[in-house]
Amino acid sequence: MNTYTSARVAPLLDRLFAEADAASPLASPAFASLSSDERQRLMRSKAEYRELYADLRAFALPVSRETGRLLYMLARASRAQSIVEFGTSFGLSTLHLAAALRDTGGGRVITTEFEPSKVARARENLTAAGLADLVEFREGDALETLASGLPETIDLLLLDGAKSLYLDILVLVESRLRTGALIVADNADYCPEYLDYVGSSENGYLTMPFTDDVELTIRTGAITPAAGSPGQGLP
């Protein structure tokens, strides 16, 4: 079974990606009027992410087609059952993740988005694909919506919301990441502190840039202390 290439999902993804390509965020007057430096600053800001994404609420801003395919492949190959997504938007990445769940026997994607109109669009898209039963939509700021009610273990985490919050969201869900859990961070080059954290083996991760856009990380968990040293193990 391959839901990703099925007659119900593949044409929908083609249409949604084509619509996203046709609607550049640079068409947003508020965004277009900013200098490139100012845009970069906003992308990294912890204080202004709400305003930034409110200005961009009409835009899908999806992962690339390749990253979508990668998400389907990773979720399917790892037989992930419990997936958390930071940044739903119109649900293109969610469609890939839910398609993988369908093909491996079920599970749940918890996805979170603070723009209500986007949650509605995502819900419509997942329903059109016949995959809404696999998705729990949490409307609100991920710092709050992911602070409680998480599954015992998380198999795969997608970070694709405000770039400045990647490390905060990782730390929020960290205790639930199973050993071997996959973490896909889109555009992680905007968040050096996130890259430093997952790049430091004491924190229990193994990481590498997978494409220009994607940092791929696994939770390795326990640290083996050097012989004779008292070192502390992670769960």
Ligand SMILES: C[S@@+](CC[C@H](N)C(=O)[O-])C[C@H]1O[C@@H](n2cnc3c(N)ncnc32)[C@H](O)[C@@H]1O
């Ligand atoms: C790059 S888009 C996500 C694209 C989506 N993953 C896809 O591939 O279709 C980022 C989304 O995250 C949302 N977002 C940003 N920061 C958020 C936060 N702190 N809590 C919830 N949603 C957030 C934005 O409103 C925006 O819709």
